[in-house]
Amino acid sequence: MKMLHTSMREINLRKLDLNLLVALDVLLTMEEVSAAAAKMCLTQSAMSHTLQRLREHFDDPLLVKGKGRMVKTPRAEALAAPLRRALLELQHAIQCDVEFVPATSRHCFHIATNDYGDWTLMPQLMARLAEQAPHVDVKISHFDPENSIVPLESGSIELVFCHPVKHAVGIQQETLFEEDFCCATRAQHPRIGRHLDLDTYLAQSHLRIAPRGGQRDLIDKTLARLGKQRRIALSTPNLSSAPVLLTNSDLVLTAPRRCVQAWQKLLPISLHEPPVALPGFTIAMIWHERFEHDPANLWLRAQMREICHLASNPAAPVLPTRAKADAPRPARLAK
Structure with a gap:
């Protein structure tokens, strides 16, 4: 009986159109028939018919009506990730010998x-x-x-x-x-000159970037180890808003150096070395x-x-751009 059951399952798999699996992947990703139809350039009626065929093959509803949208059944949840991986593996296997030509590629x-x-x-x-x-x-x-x-x-x-x-x-x-980190202020900050010492730093109001909420960041932890504390006048999760906030206030921001250097190309922002050693x-x-x-x-x-x-290394020679060039590479991180 087990051999017969396995044989029947194999026959069913051979009869299943690969396009149906592609459609199932899109349906489980979109969780909406109309959106899946648009993704595959099909009519909504055609996609509904495809979903019905998939339901018959898997003997499961796969997608059912939920609050405001369709939701996956437990069977569909179990199928989604393995199906996606399998289709991607197949796609890359087919494309593995395809040369990438930058000048003409539309990737x-x-x-x-x-x-x-x-x-x-x-x-x-x-x-x-x-x-x-x-x-x-x-x-x-x-x-x-x-x-x-x-x-x-x-x-x-x-x-x-x-x-x-x-x-x-x-x-x-x-x-x-x-x-590493540096400090940033508007270019004509009234209380900060060319050198930013710790007392001056602590006397200012600070802008803090806190993408995960209100927990203390490494700057506050470093200050705490010194028995010091700064005043956080504004905490925001968005680094992108920082340059505008700085140029329109007297706030001080301790931020990644490359970000501050990028902002300086666009806005009147001054870069100062931090008054305490901070881990990078x-x-x-x-x-x-x-x-x-x-x-x-x-x-x-x-x-x-x-x-x-x-x-x-601004003065360094340009490295070869071929993917397999014998150029020095940054270290791979240990697995």
């Missing part, structure tokens, strides 16, 4: 980063694309540190720029550079092993190495 890179990456990496990358790959597009997603691995595992994100993440099976990481942090690029040998991803990673190399 769209799906990248995840945060406000820091938006300021320090994306402008240089977009300038590089405009020069070398004018038809290539980029879609940036917000990087969620609490859910960092999931979009990499699913393949919905090709490359992440952020702090290193916890090690996980299939995840590759490579250091791009080390970052690492910025890495992170990808899933399925993209390890993907020609487009190899090219993108090579561009980011060169961009960061030039930013850290």
Whole structure:
């Protein structure tokens, strides 16, 4: 009986159209028939018919009406991630020998980063694309540190720029550079001259970037170890709003140096060395092993190495841009 059951399941799988699995992946992602139909360039009626065929094959409703939207059944929840991984593996297997030609490619890179990456990496990358790959597009997603691995595992994100993440099976990481902190104020701050000492620093009102809420950051913890405390006049989760807030107030912000240097190109902002020693942090690029040998991803990673190399060493010669060039690379993070 077991052999007969297995044989019947194999026959059913052979009879299942691959296009139905592609449609199921889109339906489970969108959780809406009309949106899935638009994604696949089908009519809503055709997509409804496809959903019915899938329900018959899996003997499960798959998507049912919920509050304001459709929701996945437990069977669909169990199918969603493995199906997505399988389709991506198949796609990359088919495309593995396809050469990436930057000048003519119409690829769209799906990248995840945060406000820091938006300021320090994306402008240089977009300038590089405009020069070398004018038809290539980029879609940036917000990087969620609490859910960092999931979009990499699913393949919905090709490359992440952020702090290193916890090690996980299939995840590759490579250091791009080390970052440190400086202090930023508006250019004509009335109480801060060329040198910012600790007493002057503590006497000011401060702007704090707190993306995860109100917990103390490393600056407050460093001050606390010295028995000191600063006044946080404004706390915001958004680094992107900081330069405008600084130029319209007398607030002091302790922020990543590369961000402040980027703001100085646009607004009258002064950079000061911090009055206390602060630990820095690492910025890495992170990808899933399925993209390890993907020609487009190899090219993108090579561009980011060169961009960061030039930013850290302005007088250094340009590195070769070929993905497999014998150029010195930042260290891979230990697995």
